[in-house]
Every structure is written in structure tokens, then in C-alpha cells.
């Protein structure tokens with residue numbers, strides 16, 4: 261009964277998805293904007309700006325340019341192959357060249373056999389005379405089979421290595437790009453486009469080898485043909501050209517389409533991914549979000565299908581034109597052969613060999629066309645990866661710079677403004693703050709006032725649009741380095757970040773802590789210490805697989821952590837990093853009251869131990885004991901001071917926010933048990949942590 265009730269509930273939604281009007285609507289909107297795009301993404305999902313850029317690249321890549329670019333790109337891939345596994349590459353090249361040579365010998369042997377068979381004399385004698393050529397043909401066939409097997413084995417070894425090398429180069433470059441650059445749409449898209457070409461290197465290698473093999477075979481056939489009669493060679497080229505034209509045209513069309521629809525494809529993939537992600541499971545069922553997503557998927561997929569149909573029609577048309585051109589050329593070729601035979605310019609036996617050579621070459625040509633077609637397409641994608649890798653290097657965080665003072669005592673943000681790329685107004689304007697070791701500095705303010713942006717500036721992740729950030733040593737101004745000139749790896753080594761939306765790595769609990777210092781080997785004793793400080797140790801140790809539990813339910817040792825438990829794990833991660841400057845953005849938003857108090861006390865004890873703690877929080881009860889509080893409003897610092905100083909300002913924003921929170925408890929000030937424990941204000945007899 262229950263089942264039928266459920267299916268009864270679902271039926272109208274599914275029926276909605278499959279409505280004929282929807283189908284019609286989707287088909288109609290194939291070239292325009294679908295309802296789903298409009299509703300879920302607010303408009304058209306096509307890659308316009310980059311599309312123009314790429315189309316420009318394509319226009320430059322005409323037939324001639326392609327002929328020049330192909331060997332160049334194939335050369336790049338071969339060089340990569342050479343750098344990763346010389347023996348395998350040499351093996352593949354030798355095997356492929358060998359197959360070409362065997363093909364030529366095969367043709368020569370066929371010519372020998374035919375010449376003997378068409379000669380004057382008794383059949384038994386002719387067969388006996390043809391025997392050596394027959395033996396050569398048999399040996400050549402066995403040789404070709406052995407070489408093909410060898411080539412397969414070597415390619416199988418080489419291809420994954422080439423793919424890994426190109427992917428590693430690309431991803432390594434991408435992870436070094438300045439955060440600001442990744443915010444620029446044109447950079448973002450070029451980097452995104454680069455993803456599609458990482459497996460193209462592998463495909464290109466295979467295809468280049470295949471093309472090389474066929475080409476050698478064809479050159480061999482051409483040499484044999486030309487030696488039979490010069491007129492046969494241009495005819496062979498005439499057969500090849502129309503098909504080559506068709507292949508390039510189809511490949512370009514396919515590539516342009518793939519680029520143009522890249523955002524659309526990505527959106528479809530994300531719609532489907534949501535349907536199976538555990539965190540969306542509740543809303544998908546209870547809120548009917550699944551119906552909306554499936555409807556969107558169906559409609560947007562139909563647009564893709566319409567595009568596929570368009571491509572198929574266009575390709576069929578191109579194939580027809582190319583086939584007709586090639587057919588006419590073949591006809592001409594056989595016409596010339598006919599004329600040569602009838603006019604006595606060519607003996608009959610040689611004519612037979614010519615027919616075999618032409619048929620062989622045409623079969624090879626078909627394979628060549630298919631492979632060049634794919635090679636060309638792969639080349640375009642690999643070019644994207646190459647461009648993305650180059651662009652990433654241009655925007656890379658500098659690998660060197662002025663060393664920071666040792667130890668750093670204070671970070672001064674001086675008159676800093678920052679505007680995100682593409683934003684119409686600055687997120688920070690003329691902001692000055694100082695963050696000192698041994699102190700808790702609080703950043704407070706309304707949503708969107710610029711707190712997170714300021715922590716990114718402090719962390720050296722964003723460089724100011726105007727103003728400067730100084731990393732200052734014990735001697736003050738005489739010992740300071742501007743972040744722009746600093747060795748950024750030292751800046752990053754000095755900060756520990758706990759972002760609001762810190763990553764939940766779908767890996768073991770131990771990794772989720774130890775990844776806080778991903779550039780160092782894991783130290784389990786310190787992982788446990790950090791977990792103890794963040795109050796998550798007992799929970800993890802009590803799990804059946806302990807620290808090896810995977811923090812994602814889908815795996816065999818998978819577990820599901822609650823929001824607060826995740827936050828504790830995040831706190832443990834930043835603890836494990838143990839950097840002198842801790843930047844924590846809403847570190848307690850998911851914690852229960854007791855855990856929250858403990859977390860804040862932990863931060864205060866970090867300051868007592870000589871760390872600088874920058875605390876971004878809306879929990880003003882916690883900021884009351886901060887050493888210094890900055891209040892942000894619309895990207896500006898509007899107030900600063902201690903809690904008491906700020907509360908004494910009658911019309912102050914801080915006082916207003918604080919009292920609003922206190923009023924929720926029916927108090928004029930927040931409850932005492934929610935305040936972090938009092939600590940000595942002049943504590944800085946701290947330990948050094950650098």
C-alpha cells in the first residue's frame with residue numbers, strides 16, 4: 261500500500277518531466293535558451309567570450325596552418341613521451357616504421373607475383389617462378405603481425421605516462437595561480453578549458469603513431485605506384501584531398517560545438533551530481549528539489565541532443581561532398597589506368613599491381629582520414645591545455661622574493677583597498693589594521709562588510725589593489741617586508757587558515773587533520789594532540805576504524821560527521837598547522853554552547869602562547885575579551901578599540917550590534933558563561949612559534 265502511495269505521489273512529478281509540451285518546448289528552444297536554463301541559471305549557458313577567442317584561434321587554424329600545427333603538436337607529445345619513457349617510445353616508433361616498410365615490401369612482392377603470373381609460358385612454370393615472391397609476402401605478413409603486437413605493448417606502457425606527465429604539468433601550474441587571477445572570468449575559463457585536453461596527449465600519441473604507420477604505408481604505396489607510372493601518383497593525391505578537407509571540417513565543427521556548449525555540459529553534470537550527493541538528499545526528497553533537477557536535466561539534455569543532431573546532419577553533408585569528390589577522383593584514376601593499359605603505356609601485370617596499390621591506399625586513406633580527424637580534434641584540445649598551462653605560469657605566484665623577518669611580530673595592513681575582478685565596487689576601502697603576535701584581534705561587522713576579504717589579504721592570498729601589507733619583525737619599521745615583494749611561500753608558511761567554508765576532504769580523519777600541513781610528512785602524535793585540543797579526539801578514536809575512517813559515507817570505512825564535528829575537525833586542522841598567525845573565520849558557527857566556549861578558550865590560549873589570532877565572528881560575546889576589535893561596515897573600518905572602548909561610544913555600531921545580541925537573551929549584556937575566560941591583558945611573555 262505504502263509503495264503505491266509513494267509512486268502515486270511521484271507520478272505527477274515524473275509525468276511533469278515527460279510532458280509532451282515540455283519536449284516540444286525543449287526542442288523549440290534548442291538553439292535558444294531553455295526554460296530550465298532560465299529558471300535554474302538565470303539565462304543562457306553558452307560560452308560566448310571565450311568562444312569568440314577560440315573561434316579566432318580556429319580561424320587562424322585553417323587547412324594550411326593545421327598541416328603545419330599538427331606535426332608541431334605531435335612533436336610536443338613525442339618529446340613528452342621521450343622524457344617519460346625513452347625505451348617505450350623508441351619501441352613504438354621502430355615498430356610503426358617497421359610496419360610501413362613491411363607494407364611496401366608486401367606491395368613489391370605482390371607486383372613480383374603478378375608479373376610472374378601474367379608472363380608468357382606454362383602455368384606450372386609461372387607458379388614456380390612466383391614462389392620466392394610468395395615466400396617474401398608470407399614473411400612480410402608475419403613480420404607485420406609481430407611488429408603490430410610489439411607496438412601495442414609499447415604504446416600501452418607509454419600512453420598513460422604521457423597523460424600523467426601532461427596532466428601533472430597542467431594541474432601543478434593551475435594550483436600555483438594567484439587567487440585573484442582565478443577570479444577573472446577569462447582566466448577561469450581558459451584554465452577550465454585546459455582540463456579537456458589532459459587525456460588528449462595520450463590520444464594524440466596513439467593517433468600520431470597510427471597516422472605515422474598509415475603514412476609510411478601510403479608513402480611506400482606511392483613510391484611503388486610512381487615507379488609503375490608517374491601519372492598514378494597525382495591521382496592518388498586527388499583521391500585523398502577531398503576526404504582530408506572533409507575530416508578537418510568535421511573536426512573543427514565538433515570542437516567549436518564542444519567549446520560553445522561547455523558551460524551547458526558542466527551544468528548538466530552538476531545537476532546529476534546533486535542527485536546522488538548525500539548532503540542534498542534531504543532537500544531532494546522533502547522539498548521536491550529532485551523533481552526540479554530532473555526536469556532541468558531532461559530539458560537541457562534535449563538541447564544537447566538537438567545540437568548532436570545538428571552536428572550529425574552537418575557531418576553527413578560534409579561526408580557526402582567529400583565522398584563525391586573522392587569518388588570522382590577515383591574514377592579519374594581508374595580512367596587514367598584504363599587509358600594507359602589500352603594505349604600500351606602499361607603492361608597488364610603492372611596494371612594489376614596498380615589496382616592493388618590503389619585499393620590498398622584507398623583503404624589506408626580512409627583509416628588515415630579518420631585518425632587525422634581525431635588527431636586534429638585532440639590537437640585543438642591539447643592546445644587548450646598548453647595555453648592554460650602557459651597562462652597559469654604567467655599568473656603564477658612568484659616562487660621567490662624577500663625573506664620575511666624572523667620572527668615576524670606584527671602584520672600591518674595600511675590603507676588597503678581591494679576590488680574583486682569584475683566587481684563594480686571595492687570590497688575593502690582604505691582599510692588599516694594591525695595584527696600582533698600574542699593578541700586576539702577580532703573582525704566584526706555585518707554580512708558582506710569585508711571581513712573574509714580582509715583575512716584573505718592578511719593571509720597573502722589576495723594582494724591589495726591599493727595600499728600595502730607589511731610583515732614586520734621585532735625592530736619595527738626598520739625590519740619589515742611588503743607582501744608584494746615578500747617570498748610568498750614564507751607568508752603562507754606563517755599563516756594557518758580556517759575558512760568559513762573550509763574543505764571537507766573525502767579522505768581519512770587523520771588526513772583531514774594532517775592536511776593542515778600538507779607540505780610536511782604526517783605526524784600522528786601531533787594529529788592526536790591537535791584533535792585533543794579541538795575536542796574531537798575521543799570521537800575519532802572511538803570509531804571502528806579510528807583515524808583511518810573515511811569522512812564520507814560512500815566508502816567502505818566511511819563515516820558521517822555532523823556539522824559541529826566537522827567544524828571541530830577543521831579546528832584540529834588549523835591547530836595542527838601551528839602557524840604563528842591564525843586566521844579563523846566563524847570557527848564556532850556549528851558548535852554547541854559548551855564546545856563553543858572551549859573553542860574560544862582554545863584560541864585565547866593560542867594567543868597566550870605567542871600566536872596572533874585573527875577572529876572573524878558574529879558571536880560578539882566572544883569578541884568582548886579580544887585585545888583589539890575592528891568593526892567593518894561596507895568595506896571600511898568604522899570603529900576600533902577594546903570592547904570597553906567600543907561600548908562606551910553611545911552611537912557606535914559595535915555597541916548597537918552587541919546590545920541587539922544581548923537583548924535576545926533578555927539581558928543588557930551577554931551571559932557571563934558564554935564569555936571566554938578572562939586572561940591577563942599584558943600576556944605577551946609568550947613562546948615563539950616560528
Ligand SMILES: Nc1ncnc2c1ncn2[C@@H]1O[C@H](COP(=O)(O)OP(=O)(O)OP(=O)(O)O)[C@@H](O)[C@H]1O
Pocket residue numbers: 443680681683687705706707708709710711712713714760
Ligand atoms: N570572489 C568574489 N568576487 C566578487 N565579489 C566578492 C567575492 N567574494 C566576496 N565578494 C564581495 O565582497 C564583499 C565582502 O565580502 P566578504 O565575504 O569579505 O564579507 P564578510 O564580511 O566576510 O561577510 P559574511 O559575514 O557574510 O561572511 C561582499 O559584497 C561580497 O559580495
